[in-house]
Amino acid sequence: xxxxxxxxxxxxxxxxxxxxxxxxxxxxxxxxxxxxxxxxxxxxxxxxxxxxxxxxxxxxxxxxxxxxxxxxxxxxxxxxxxxxxxxxxxxxxxxxxxxxxxxxxxxxxxxxxxxxxxxxxxxxxxxxxxxxxxxxxxxxxxxxxxxxxxxxxxxxxxx
Ligand code: ADP
Numbered sequence: 731x732x733x734x735x736x737x738x739x740x741x742x743x744x745x746x747x748x749x750x751x752x753x754x755x756x757x758x759x760x761x762x763x764x765x766x767x768x769x770x771x772x773x774x775x776x777x778x779x780x781x782x783x784x785x786x787x788x789x790x791x792x793x794x795x796x797x798x799x800x801x802x803x804x805x806x807x808x809x810x811x812x813x814x815x816x817x818x819x820x821x822x823x824x825x826x827x828x829x830x831x832x833x834x835x836x837x838x839x840x841x842x843x844x845x846x847x848x849x850x851x852x853x854x855x856x857x858x859x860x861x862x863x864x865x866x867x868x869x870x871x872x873x874x875x876x877x878x879x880x881x882x883x884x885x886x887x888x889x
Contacts, residue, residue, distance in 0.1 A: 734814040734845070737803050739765040741773035742883060743784050744861055744875050746853035750818040751794060753847060760793045762810050767800035774862055774886055787876040804839045815844040820854050862887070 736754055740763070754761045765822050770771065775783065777798045785796060788794045790854040805807035815835060817828050849856075856874055865871050865887045871880060 732757045732814070733756040733760040733762065733810065733812040734816050735762045735764050735803070735807055735810060735812045736816040737766060737796055737799075737806070739768065739771075739773065739858060740765050740780050740784055741775055741858050742780065742861065742868065742875060742879060743787060744853070744856050744858055745873065746818065746820070746849060746856040747858075749853055750789060750816065750847050750849045750875060751788060751793065753790050755793050756815050758793075758814065758816075761791075761816070762806075762812060763788070763794065763796045764803065764806050765796065765798045766803075769800070783879050783882060786878060802838070804835055804842060807839070812842060812843060813841055815842060817844060817846050818849055819846050820849045820857075829857075861873075 734754060736751060738747065744781055751761060751763060763784050765784065767777050781796050781798055784796045788796070797806065797810065807813070807815070819825060820827065828846065835842050835844060861871055861874050863881070864874070865883055871883065875883065
């Protein structure tokens with residue numbers, strides 16, 4: 731079984747993330763979305779909320795699971811018996827950091843491969859932080875995130 735982990739903060743999940751998840755779910759038997767618990771950075775949504783939002787928008791994808799993790803990604807990989815990390819690339823600016831991470835993860839466990847998927851051109855400008863900025867200042871986030879989570883974002887921003 732070819733199982734891959736797609737890690738990130740997903741605060742919140744965007745249509746760019748969802749596009750990568752859907753494409754990865756066609757390539758791999760199972761895709762595990764790994765939501766990173768970052769104790770240093772308080773997000774808009776807490777970890778359980780992020781997991782639930784991702785579960786809601788991926789519920790029609792039967793081979794996608796969502797897990798949270800803290801610490802090293804390779805520990806989640808071991809736990810889930812996955813050998814492939816999926817990363818999305820938006821621009822050259824993503825490359826240097828991702829290249830370093832891929833080499834480091836391979837150094838920590840040489841059986842792990844990182845696979846990069848290019849962003850869909852229509853989402854190349856999209857990030858969770860951009861969505862939060864737009865929502866905060868009253869802009870329209872339709873088409874940036876799945877429709878069914880727009881109310882959750884608007885409520886959170888208003889709190
Ligand atoms: P963000 O930068 O939006 O806060 P994350 O840290 O949650 O995103 O990113 C998780 C993964 O998703 C990373 O591999 C990132 O490069 C990728 N990703 C984020 N946004 C997009 C997008 N619009 N298109 C393709 N990949 C993306």
